[in-house]
Amino acid sequence: MKIALAQINPTIGDLEGNVRKIRLAHERARADGAEMVVFSELALSGYPPKDLLNKTDFLIQSRRALDALVQTLTGPAVVLGHVGENNGSVGKRLTNTATVFQNGKILLRADKLLLPDYDVFDELRYFSPGECVQLLDWNGLKVGITVCEDMWNYAGFYDHGPYHRNPVQELADSGMQALINISASPYCTRRWRTRQELARHIVKETGVPLVLVNQVGGNDDLVFDGHSFALDNRGNILAQAKGFEEDLVMVDFKTGEGTVRPPCESEEEEMFRALVLGVRDYLYKCGYSKAVIGLSGGIDSAVVAVVAMHALGAENVRGVSMPSYYTAPVSVTDAEQLAANLGIAYSVVPIRELFDTYKKTLAPLLGEGPEDVTEENIQARIRGNILMAVSNRTGSMVLSTGNKSEMAVGYCTLYGDMAGGLAVISDVPKMKVYQLARWINRGREVIPDNILKRPPTAELRPNQIDQDSLPPYEILDPILEGYIEGHLSPRELVEKGFDAELVREIIRKVDNNEYKRKQAAPGLRVTSKAFGSGRRLPIAQRYRPGE
DSSP states (O other): OEEEEEEOOOOTTOHHHHHHHHHHHHHHHHHTTOSEEEOOTTTTTOSOOGGGGGOHHHHHHHHHHHHHHHHHOOSSEEEEEEEEEOOSSSSOSEEEEEEEEETTEEEEEEEOSOOOOSTTOOGGGTBOOOSSOOEEEETTEEEEEEEGGGGTTOTTTSOOSSOSOOHHHHHHHTTOOEEEEEEOOBOOTTHHHHHHHHHHHHHHHHOOOEEEEEOEEEETTEEEEBOOEEEOTTSOEEEEOOBSSOEEEEEETTTTEEOBOOOOSSHHHHHHHHHHHHHHHHHHHTTOOOEEEEOOSSHHHHHHHHHHHHHHOGGGEEEEEOOOTTOOHHHHHHHHHHHHHHTOEEEEOOOHHHHHHHHHHHHHHHOSSOOOHHHHHHHHHHHHHHHHHHHHHHTOEEEEOOOHHHHHHTOSOTTTTTOSSEETTTTSOHHHHHHHHHHHTTSSOSSOHHHHHSOOOOOSSTTOOGGGTSOOHHHHHHHHIIIIISOOOHHHHHHTTOOHHHHHHHHHHHHHTHHHHHTSOOBOOOSSSOSSTTOOOOSSOOOOOOO
């Protein structure tokens, strides 16, 4: 059987555009001699469609688009993910479905059995689960058809989930001779490798070859990495699609031949490409093509600027330096050098006079006394206003530049440096930002070396550095990772060697700043637990972790 793995980047709700991609991929596969073309989970609608599934017109258009594809695609069979209908008398009216069709005839319909309802997933809100596993009789070969999560509850690998069934084992018990899985599995660090490890485990246990086609592209806060692949019945890679790009690769199980694209060489490259894809798709799918960034001369805005340049092209990115009384001259020159290295537009808009006007205007309200965080935040909000003015006039989207470490502890200003349409690195811890910067500079100095060497600072008061308010990031980041991603208690963090008082203080800051994060721009998810759709905590609450 010669199969084409069609890894496309659908736009949620763009049924017409998604149909075009499906037709083009099918035509390419037919020209290459494919007998079957496999697309990803909900490829027709894009994943996740969320509450679009509550719109009757959207469902009607989806059904018509599917019917048209079934009737008009000729040649290779198609395995396509789409929104289906529950024909039973109970449960939600919709299903997450894979349909196999060829030359106007539907050969099989397989509804997703395991509906994830954790982290970023919310499928039980919309879908009814399938009732039984489905085997496709393909020229005498029994092929199991599964949808994403259906293969993630396999005993011995992931058997700790909320499910009481193992669909892949049920298929194996029914005589399955090959397995196809269509997925919309979002990216986080190492996720694509875990996907392959799971597939190899399944192949080892069942002895059948496996094809997995995964969605690629950015949809809001989620980035889908692609990395579709095919394994033979010994777990060897026969075909592998590109990461973070649309691709179509072939595998011929009869000859054991296929197209294998090389993977990323490092986690830094992987994360960088995820951020670039996330920025590009977020802007383009929202109707934007240009971005504006506040360039402070610091590491965070530098990395965001590099990502934006790669995502949108240098001609579509503008950096703005907004020095105040406390901005060191080197910050402006470093920002200027970065912009020159990237070839992006660059402007300098001093805010000293604006800051003086604000203070004079507010003096009757704020009274006398030494400057404090009030004046620091005024500067940040002046900068946010300037960037938003540029955005309004030029049709550019403001990309905010705060990292995960700052967002976690509230070291950021509402309506100031948090202003923007997308928080590009809000899921990238500070130390990882430095790693990304060094990776960016691996061939030549793109980010001025001085930016990497200077102590991080917000420059909102004289001689300020981040460690005036925070512990060193080498200590802060592991505590945050343990608490946010590892769900560790204060006691467990202390047992790992961290100071008990510091742990309590950091956790207090994380918990107290939920209100800020709820008002932040969407951020691109690249770790296992981001401040986004997969982390749902109340703002007004009084729970405090015990020891």
